[in-house]
Amino acid sequence: MIGIIDYGAGNIRSVGNALDRLGQQYFVSNNIAELQRAGKLILPGVGEARSAMESLGQIGLLRWLTNVTVPFLGICIGMQILFDHSDERDTACLGVVPGRISRFDDTKLKVPHIGWNRVNVTATSPLFSKIRDNEFFYFVHSFRASVGPNTIGMTEYGEAFSAAVQKQNFYGVQFHAEKSGDAGIQVLKNFIELC
Amino acid sequence: MLTKRIIPCLDVKDGRTVKGTKFVDLRDAGDPVELASRYSDEGADELVFLDISASREGRKTFLAVVERVARAIQIPFTVGGGISVVDDVLRALDAGADKVSLNTAIVEQPEFLQAASSAVGSQSIVAAIDAKRKGSSWSVWTKGGSEESPLDAIAWAQEAVRRGAGELLITSMDADGTKEGYDLDLLRTISQCTSVPVIASGGAGTKEHIKDAITIGKADAVLAASIFHYQQISIADIKEFLQTNNIPVRI
Numbered sequence: 001m002i003g004i005i006d007y008g009a010g011n012i013r014s015v016g017n018a019l020d021r022l023g024q025q026y027f028v029s030n031n032i033a034e035l036q037r038a039g040k041l042i043l044p045g046v047g048e049a050r051s052a053m054e055s056l057g058q059i060g061l062l063r064w065l066t067n068v069t070v071p072f073l074g075i076c077i078g079m080q081i082l083f084d085h086s087d088e089r090d091t092a093c094l095g096v097v098p099g100r101i102s103r104f105d106d107t108k109l110k111v112p113h114i115g116w117n118r119v120n121v122t123a124t125s126p127l128f129s130k131i132r133d134n135e136f137f138y139f140v141h142s143f144r145a146s147v148g149p150n151t152i153g154m155t156e157y158g159e160a161f162s163a164a165v166q167k168q169n170f171y172g173v174q175f176h177a178e179k180s181g182d183a184g185i186q187v188l189k190n191f192i193e194l195c
Numbered sequence: 196m197l198t199k200r201i202i203p204c205l206d207v208k209d210g211r212t213v214k215g216t217k218f219v220d221l222r223d224a225g226d227p228v229e230l231a232s233r234y235s236d237e238g239a240d241e242l243v244f245l246d247i248s249a250s251r252e253g254r255k256t257f258l259a260v261v262e263r264v265a266r267a268i269q270i271p272f273t274v275g276g277g278i279s280v281v282d283d284v285l286r287a288l289d290a291g292a293d294k295v296s297l298n299t300a301i302v303e304q305p306e307f308l309q310a311a312s313s314a315v316g317s318q319s320i321v322a323a324i325d326a327k328r329k330g331s332s333w334s335v336w337t338k339g340g341s342e343e344s345p346l347d348a349i350a351w352a353q354e355a356v357r358r359g360a361g362e363l364l365i366t367s368m369d370a371d372g373t374k375e376g377y378d379l380d381l382l383r384t385i386s387q388c389t390s391v392p393v394i395a396s397g398g399a400g401t402k403e404h405i406k407d408a409i410t411i412g413k414a415d416a417v418l419a420a421s422i423f424h425y426q427q428i429s430i431a432d433i434k435e436f437l438q439t440n441n442i443p444v445r446i
Binding site: 011013014017018020021046047048106107110111112113114115116117118136138139140141142156157176178179180181182184185 | 196197198199200235240241265266269270271288289290291293315316317318319361362390391392415416445
């Protein structure tokens with residue numbers, strides 16, 4: 001069963017609706033004992049890094065999260081907090097994936113980056129199985145991860161940034177898979193069936 | 196490359212989609228969930244739902260519509276209309292909306308904009324501005340375009356961004372419902388003096404109008420209602436037209 005981590009700052013309803021569409025059973029919880037029974041975990045996210053980290057800290061999930069051994073998918077802020085650090089209110093993050101999250105340059109670009117943009121798949125990953133290269137996904141964010149060794153998909157907005165990352169069992173997508181039409185649904189299906 | 200967005204807008208009254216001219220003369224335009232699914236299938240990039248119900252019953256119905264829409268479609272959508280406290284914002288997002296559009300309440304209480312933005316993040320907050328020409332500038336109108344405020348639309352757009360709006364939805368009241376084209380001066384002025392995406396609204400009648408809003412008005416997204424509701428122009432036609440004019444779109 002899939003466990004959706006509830007930390008009071010996520011778009012849980014949307015992720016749940018997408019899993020319903022896939023006919024997948026899931027539960028929503030903020031309780032470690034319950035979440036430990038999940039075969040796969042999803043950390044949804046909207047909002048900002050500091051409050052996400054604070055909420056996860058308050059419900060006592062921080063240390064547990066970094067040691068999770070089942071397949072894990074972080075979405076948007078859920079991906080960003082996998083990194084070492086976010087410049088968004090100078091926030092120390094989980095440190096699962098090396099790197100730093102920084103803001104788009106709003107002297108050159110409209111920020112937030114809102115809308116549909118292409119993802120160039122840069123490494124073989126089960127997450128992008130049956131996804132054509134340069135497929136469109138929906139983004140809405142002001143901060144981003146640079147392209148690095150864990151990048152599996154990248155997107156151009158002023159410069160290339162990480163649209164998706166993977167390190168061992170930890171997967172992260174900057175785009176909202178749950179709001180990216182059929183392609184987004186396919187990514188979630190891949191995570192459930194192949195990761 | 197980030198694509199330009201085509202956004203059908205649905206005005207919802209007591210659970211039904213309606214469309215009027217210049218904010219009045221409302222006609223029934225169908226079931227919002229059915230329309231939402233149709234637009235999503237046809238390639239809409241996002242949707243906007245505005246609740247124009249006057250009664251408390253109507254508002255309850257609207258939240259139920261939002262929940263049904265969220266289950267029916269897998270593209271982002273914004274809801275607006277009568278949102279005046281942070282709890283309203285949370286309720287809309289909990290029901291499955293991605294963003295809320297704030298209008299009259301933030302003109303009357305600008306601090307509400309900060310409160311909403313800190314509660315859910317600026318990426319979920321759209322400041323909607325109804326602007327009407329007044330001499331060589333534009334004034335801000337509230338309450339569905341029925342009351343003139345003392346604010347200048349350009350100055351208010353800049354202040355709304357400072358206060359945490361992640362996006363601006365700019366409606367020209369002069370152009371709305373006329374199908375004679377967007378107010379390009381208004382759009383360009385606001386787009387060039389703010390750092391967040393601008394959604395153009397009011398006046399779409401042809402594919403050229405939509406192209407002009409993007410190329411001349413510098414809009415990042417275009418919103419329209421009646422041309423879609425009555426199937427005068429399809430979303431696919433518009434996108435194909437934009438693409439042949441070298442405007443990036445999701446096809």
